[in-house]
Amino acid sequence: MSRHSWRSFITSCWRSTKEGSVTETKKPRPIPKSPQRMSYYDISSSGTPLSPEDLSLSLPGSNLHVFTLAELKAVTRNFSTTNFIGSGGFGPVFKGYVDDKLRPGLKAQHVAVKSLDLEGLQGHREWLAEVIFLGQLRHPHLAKLIGYCCEDEHRMLVYEYMARGSLENHLFKRLLASLPWSTRIKIAVGAAKGLAFLHEAEKPVIYRDFKASNILLDSDYTAKLSDFGLAKDGPQGEETHVTTRVMGTRGYAAPEYLLTGHLTAKSDVYSFGVVLLELLSGRRSVDKNRSNREKNLVEWARPQLNNPQKLSRVMDRNLEGQYSTKGAQKAAAVAYKCLNLNPKKRPDMRAVVETLEPLLEMNDVPIGPFVYTAPAETENDGRKEMDVKTAAKVNGLKQRVPNSAVRSEATIHMDSKGLYRNSPRHHQSSRRQNREHGV
Ligand SMILES: Nc1ncnc2c1ncn2[C@@H]1O[C@H](COP(=O)(O)OP(=O)(O)OP(=O)(O)O)[C@@H](O)[C@H]1O
Numbered sequence: 083m084s085r086h087s088w089r090s091f092i093t094s095c096w097r098s099t100k101e102g103s104v105t106e107t108k109k110p111r112p113i114p115k116s117p118q119r120m121s122y123y124d125i126s127s128s129g130t131p132l133s134p135e136d137l138s139l140s141l142p143g144s145n146l147h148v149f150t151l152a153e154l155k156a157v158t159r160n161f162s163t164t165n166f167i168g169s170g171g172f173g174p175v176f177k178g179y180v181d182d183k184l185r186p187g188l189k190a191q192h193v194a195v196k197s198l199d200l201e202g203l204q205g206h207r208e209w210l211a212e213v214i215f216l217g218q219l220r221h222p223h224l225a226k227l228i229g230y231c232c233e234d235e236h237r238m239l240v241y242e243y244m245a246r247g248s249l250e251n252h253l254f255k256r257l258l259a260s261l262p263w264s265t266r267i268k269i270a271v272g273a274a275k276g277l278a279f280l281h282e283a284e285k286p287v288i289y290r291d292f293k294a295s296n297i298l299l300d301s302d303y304t305a306k307l308s309d310f311g312l313a314k315d316g317p318q319g320e321e322t323h324v325t326t327r328v329m330g331t332r333g334y335a336a337p338e339y340l341l342t343g344h345l346t347a348k349s350d351v352y353s354f355g356v357v358l359l360e361l362l363s364g365r366r367s368v369d370k371n372r373s374n375r376e377k378n379l380v381e382w383a384r385p386q387l388n389n390p391q392k393l394s395r396v397m398d399r400n401l402e403g404q405y406s407t408k409g410a411q412k413a414a415a416v417a418y419k420c421l422n423l424n425p426k427k428r429p430d431m432r433a434v435v436e437t438l439e440p441l442l443e444m445n446d447v448p449i450g451p452f453v454y455t456a457p458a459e460t461e462n463d464g465r466k467e468m469d470v471k472t473a474a475k476v477n478g479l480k481q482r483v484p485n486s487a488v489r490s491e492a493t494i495h496m497d498s499k500g501l502y503r504n505s506p507r508h509h510q511s512s513r514r515q516n517r518e519h520g521v
């Protein structure tokens with residue numbers, strides 16, 4: 083196959099008419115009929131220019147729809163602010179709705195339309211990488227790309243809409259209820275399966291931008307990887323790594339990759355370790371608002387991960403102690419291994435899946451939260467005091483159930499017979515919360 087610059091492909095898009103039809107005069111390039119995944123290199127550097135339609139057809143098994151700008155305007159109500167979901171490095175994202183009136187056979191569904199910010203840092207290359215990788219890769223733990231738009235300078239991506247947004251929003255935005263332990267493990271396992279699939283593909287893919295904001299969650303908290311703009315084809319044949327310009331996100335990128343630009347699947351494994359640590363701790367990989375010692379999550383947490391006595395300091399307080407102690411120790415051990423400074427000592431993603439998946443079956447999560455209402459309070463100098471007997475009972479409970487949420491701010495109801503009971507309201511709400519969180 084002769085090699086040309088991928089700029090030729092851009093040119094063909096820029097010549098497209100407003101309706102998205104292409105006014106390219108050269109004969110269309112013969113479309114390879116290989117069932118094997120086409121690499122970014124195959125497409126971006128090959129042959130005569132590809133029109134948007136050719137691109138869609140040349141991606142084996144992609145079934146991608148090519149939309150016009152006018153169609154995506156209609157789908158998103160002219161990119162209205164009410165449809166705005168959020169914005170990242172690529173540009174703004176809008177919610178929309180498509181059905182078979184737009185294209186025969188198109189499933190009626192909500193979509194997320196990501197539009198390239200023409201003033202931004204990303205561009206055609208990232209858009210093309212997304213179309214090439216996500217257009218061909220299909221897996222339950224990868225976001226589904228439905229189609230794209232390439233008209234004049236406009237570049238858009240149309241994805242299946244993910245009802246729960248990103249993991250980043252759930253972990254770090256105070257507006258959302260804290261994720262329960264089992265949902266966190268479900269997300270970790272799902273994301274690990276997505277990465278394992280990429281690494282084990284016939285032509286392996288290195289994802290390169292594994293982070294909480296790129297893990298999207300559907301209505302039952304199934305995790306799906308999105309954003310393949312930085313993805314790279316893995317090393318081929320005898321190669322041990324791919325050499326690239328260092329790109330990615332601070333706090334997630336593997337140290338050896340930052341130092342040398344050498345990229346391997348083990349760079350993704352390191353980033354997975356960082357996200358797993360974020361899931362356990364509820365802390366961001368880099369948090370400028372914390373003290374110097376705690377700013378960098380990995381540096382602060384790593385020494386405590388392999389120490390069962392110290393692990394509870396790392397665990398997210400919002401879990402209120404409601405996690406499996408053994409499960410947390412196992413997950414922390416996985417994170418510790420993934421974060422090894424020597425990439426060769428990190429596990430591969432298959433081993434990570436195999437270690438984390440059984441944690442979903444562990445049912446030693448303490449019940450709770452306990453809600454304590456001091457039954458014999460006396461007013462003393464305007465301060466409320468718990469009577470000594472009650473305080474002793476609470477302390478006893480704390481010792482017997484160290485991982486429960488029996489804490490100073492928690493309450494336990496005492497009924498008329500003087501028996502301590504967990505608040506039934508809290509039991510119901512934690513059951514409901516679990517259901518809502520896909521457990
Ligand atoms: N398919 C989707 N369904 C629902 N929401 C989505 C979808 N894709 C992206 N979003 C939301 O759109 C917003 C922007 O996402 P985007 O991936 O562009 O940026 P980001 O991941 O926050 O940042 P970065 O550019 O560093 O990847 C996020 O809030 C994300 O949750």
Ligand SMILES: [Mg+2]
Binds near residue numbers: 170308
């Ligand atoms: Mg993203």
